[in-house]
Amino acid sequence: MxxxxxxxxxxxxxxxxxxxxxxxxxxxxxxxxxxxxxxxxxxLPKGAHGDAWQVHGGGFYHMVKYLVAPPELPEHVTxxxxxxxxxxxxxxxxxxxxxxxxxxxxxxxxxxxxxxxxxxxxxxxxxxxxxxxxxxxxxxxxxxxxxxxxxxxxxxxxxxxxxxxxxxxxxxxxxxxxxxxxxxxxxxxxxxxxxxxxxxxxxxxxxxxxxxxxxxxxxxxxxxxxxxxxxxxxxxxxxxxxxxxxxxxxxxxxxxxxxxxxxxxxxxxxxxxxxxxxxxxxxxxxxxxxxxxxxxxxLGPAVTREAAAAAPPTQLAEEAEGVIQSRCGMCHAGKPLMPGLGSPPKGVKLEDLTQMTTHADEVRMVAVLTHSMPPGNMTRMTAEERETVRQWLDSVE
Incomplete structure (x- = not known):
């Protein structure tokens, strides 16, 4: 609750x-x-700086501004x-x-x-x-x-x-x-x-x-x-x-x-x-x-990593799946493990490769092009792991 x-x-x-x-x-x-x-x-009255006529909502308004103040203070002022x-x-x-x-x-x-x-x-x-x-x-x-x-x-x-x-x-x-x-x-x-x-x-x-x-x-x-x-x-x-x-x-x-x-x-x-x-x-x-x-x-996030040789497609997919599950899965699961979360943020689940592929664009934006996720990098996702995810995302485009 x-x-x-x-x-x-x-x-x-x-x-x-x-x-x-x-x-x-x-x-x-x-x-x-x-x-x-x-x-x-x-x-214009004495002490007035200028005026303007305006129309709105079916009526006319005559607005007068006093540069310092009117000679006498009105009874009601907003x-x-x-x-x-x-x-x-x-x-x-x-x-x-x-x-x-x-x-x-x-x-x-x-x-x-x-x-x-x-x-x-x-x-x-x-x-x-x-x-x-x-x-x-x-x-x-x-x-x-x-x-x-x-x-x-x-x-x-x-x-x-x-x-x-x-x-x-x-x-x-x-x-x-x-x-x-x-x-x-x-x-x-x-x-x-x-x-x-x-x-x-x-x-x-x-x-x-x-x-x-x-x-x-x-x-x-x-x-x-x-x-x-x-x-x-x-x-x-x-x-x-x-x-x-x-x-x-x-x-x-x-x-x-x-x-x-x-x-x-x-x-x-x-x-x-x-x-x-x-x-x-x-x-x-x-x-x-x-x-x-x-x-x-x-230009990307502050911490970048030079690309390493890509692993074979099957191995690359397995490695990327493991990274996302370990670094993102505590929030983006059907039943999040993160205290205070009753459901995955924005309804995004990343529990298997199919779900990860469905949300590939979102993953690229927050974990590769930027480092906004994990928030505060609380799960300590490394530059090497982000590079693995990037190579996998490139392979599924």
Whole structure:
């Protein structure tokens, strides 16, 4: 009964995380679009920066933005924050359920760094905290005077951190760690900067003081950073299901290219929303990054082995069957021996050669082209054994 409860807990937390993320991302995209599309005109009220007319759901909306604050505070103000908080809380819960409680399975790879679960979890916590502290420090430094210089510094920092974690965690663990770092930066921007600054503005209005315009400017800058980080974070959430993204030797470089892709896509739409000429070149850059990612993933995992002479077909099939049964069979069986598994993952059974041949493409992807299976290489599948499986797979094509 316990595996069933644990599995459904993971499902419901993941569902909550996706729902909250959709709400947060949707709101972020909408307000950045609104901010970029505002137009100034002489009929605006005092203190207004611009307005926009929109139509949706059979009705018209007249949106007016005050650059600092309106002369008088309205009785009711909607605060957009709970979507962000719910996304992070559910995401951290999911990180704990999958990667912390299953550290030996998903976070640690002894072939990368042989550490225990406590050390791995501590390293993860430290990285999440360090990610925010360094990023926040950059935003408070003189670099903040230039959005471009600040963006370059932040990009270099995140790529360096991604490379560092690729030397400490499993491919999947390092990938998700960077998703957690970037997601934490985004929600901390809301919790630590945007909302507190807005509260100061509200307090000043209520006290009859003139609000500091720099508070809004800082909040807008952090909100724009969140906008540009959104697409890479979503990719990482999806990418942990695709071994070619996280289980190859250049997974850190793939994250770097994904950040460039996300920034170029957002730059295209943000520019269009401002009414400026569309920067179509961004799609060419995005396509080149996508092709580069495909090429990097084709280079294979970090540990490779030169091909040895192939054994006779019958012997090769027997050897490959023995490798897969011994290294993969504890999970991919009708009754898995792995604690916590009530059924084989994704319904894939690898108990005999017929079943192995049926799932040949999946086996090649996770055990040869990448090293995502066994997870964390917990059954210590060797490079020689992977080469045996590769030669057998080649012979049955």
């Amino acid at each position: 316990e595996p069933i409860l644990w599995e459904w807990l993971s499902v419901f937390v993941r569902w909550t995380h996706v729902i909250a993320g959709v709400a947060w991302i949707g709101g972020s995209f909408y307000f950045v679009h609104l901010d970029q599309s505002l137009k100034q005109n002489a009929s 605060w957009f924050k709970w979507e962000a908080y719910a996304t992070w809380l559910s995401g951290f819960a999911l990180l704990a359920i999958v990667y912390y409680f299953g550290a030996r399975l998903y976070l640690i790879d002894p072939g990368v760094l042989d550490i225990g679960p406590k050390a791995a979890i501590t390293l993860s916590f430290a990285g999440i905290a360090a990610g925010w502290l360094v990023y926040d420090g950059l935003c408070r430094s003189p670099l903040a005077a230039s959005n471009l210089h600040l963006a370059i510094a932040g990009f270099v920092f995140l790529v360096a951190m991604s490379f560092g974690y690729s030397l400490a965690f499993s491919g999947r663990g390092a990938f998700m760690q960077m998703g957690a770092v970037m997601g934490t930066i985004m929600v901390a921007n809301v919790f630590m900067i945007i909302i507190p600054n807005q509260r100061i503005v509200v307090a000043d209005l209520r006290a009859g003081r003139s609000p500091d315009p720099s508070l809004g400017a800082k909040g807008k800058q952090r909100s724009l950073h969140n906008n540009y980080l959104t697409l890479p974070v979503v990719f990482i959430m999806i990418g942990n299901h695709y071994p070619l993204a996280f289980a190859t030797r250049f997974s850190w470089a793939i994250i770097a290219l994904v950040m460039v892709m996300g920034a170029s896509i957002r730059h295209f739409y943000n520019t269009r929303h401002r009414g400026l000429p569309s920067p179509w070149w961004t799609w060419g850059l995005t396509a080149l990054c996508g092709l580069a990612i495909m090429w990097l993933s084709s």
